[in-house]
Amino acid sequence: MTRVLERHQALISGCISFAVILLTWQLAVALGFVQVFFTSTPIRVAVAFWRELRSGEIAANVGVSLYELLCGLGLACIAGIGLGVLASWSRTIEHILEPFIWFTYACPIIAFYPLFIAWLGLGAPTIIAIAFLSALTPLYANTLSGIRNADRDLVRAARSFGARRRDLFLKIALPGSVPIIVAGLRLAAGRALTGVIAGELFGAAAGLGYSIAFYGQKLKTTEMMVSLVMVVILGVILTQLLSLCETATDSWRTGPGR
């Protein structure tokens, strides 16, 4: 018994702390510390969650947001990794790209959403564009640094066996930088999710962010909480999946520090 407890210590304590939070929340409302209008209660949220799950509202919202997220992230992968490879090829290209890449990183992309709406219309294309620009920089930067910091010993060994530049790139630098690129993908996914949800708060007619803004404006706290919980769940699943990818792509390495 104690061994089971020890092995699953993290899981058990995590469950306890979530349970405490939910209980405090429920009790705070039940005992009248806060009004139900402001915070709703876990039970109400659970009931509404079940209702929205059966009516298909959650599936519809998640579907829209996920579609926008994956499109944005996919495009960012293609462009970010492509530009990163290109920049690793030549310093000049890197310097040409650099100001624009860091501008998209420093600037709050959502501020430009009226422009995206003017160019692309209200809805998915606008949100995809925001997610794409939000996710671009981590992918570009990690690809570039992964290729640039390829293992020197491997490069030297390959070169002494007569490898050409193309071989070095395809057989050493690119495979070697996969874990770093996946790490960049994890960061990018977080930024893209923020982009999608925040974009939907403003410039959309569907999706989780839209439903949060919609119910928020109607002051329907319970329904808003349902979508909020769904965003948290989506975020956790996404991050966990990408962490798994990160470990999987990194596991073939051996040697010190791994």
Add this chain to the structure above:
Amino acid sequence: MAVATDYARRRAPSIGRAVDRYYGALVSTGSVVAFLVVWQVAAARGWVNARYTSSPSQVLAAALDIARHDDFPHHAWVSFSEFSLGFAAALGIGLPLGLALGTSRRLRLFVDPPMMALYTAPRLTLLPILIIWLGIGAASKVAVVLLGAVFPIIVNTMAGVRETDPRLFQAARAFGASRLDTMIKVLVPGALPAILLGIRLAIGRGVLSVVVGEMFVSEAGIGHQIMNYGEAMQVGHLMVYAFAISLFGYALTIAVRLIEDRVRSWRPEP
């Protein structure tokens, strides 16, 4: 490696020759200038609809107009004070909590799961409910900046404390240092690079939060103006405000990066 990959750091000048540095700056400047010229020409020639894209000269004219007629200092001050209050609160909560979580395994077991759930979800989703709780004034923006900025600080402080060389810690304890002493003299300096990285990441989140918060609903501030000009389709004016806030975030990030370099220089490479 800290929790967040430090990709925003430029590579150390491995070649280190001045010529190369100037060459890079020259090429970068050239590409920006080329971009501005293409933008200007494309808008002037009607290749793109200048109503939607504006043009560098229009943006410049808008900047002059804003300087003369808009109350820019007022809006900047509103946004700045909201950002600073929220960020100060994030530091005040995030640093002690990160230190506590880094040193206590038991605390970590209980606080980590709900914290990570919040950390992975975009905190901007909380905006509508924060507005219900705190109203449309400055308080809701301060809260959203706090929520946006506090997690990178907590997570990186925690990671920094945990990565501090345990031998230093043990040596300090062996020579009779109290818990507080080891905290101040070993853990905080040891974790400083990670803490600064957390702060740098938090700046970006904080700036984004204040702008989006003000865009969502507000009475004044940079985001408020962006929203107004966006709805009026005055693209030039919108861009001036968006550039201003980007510049603010960028300058702050650079400042922290300079401090990071200074901090890093006295410790040997691992």
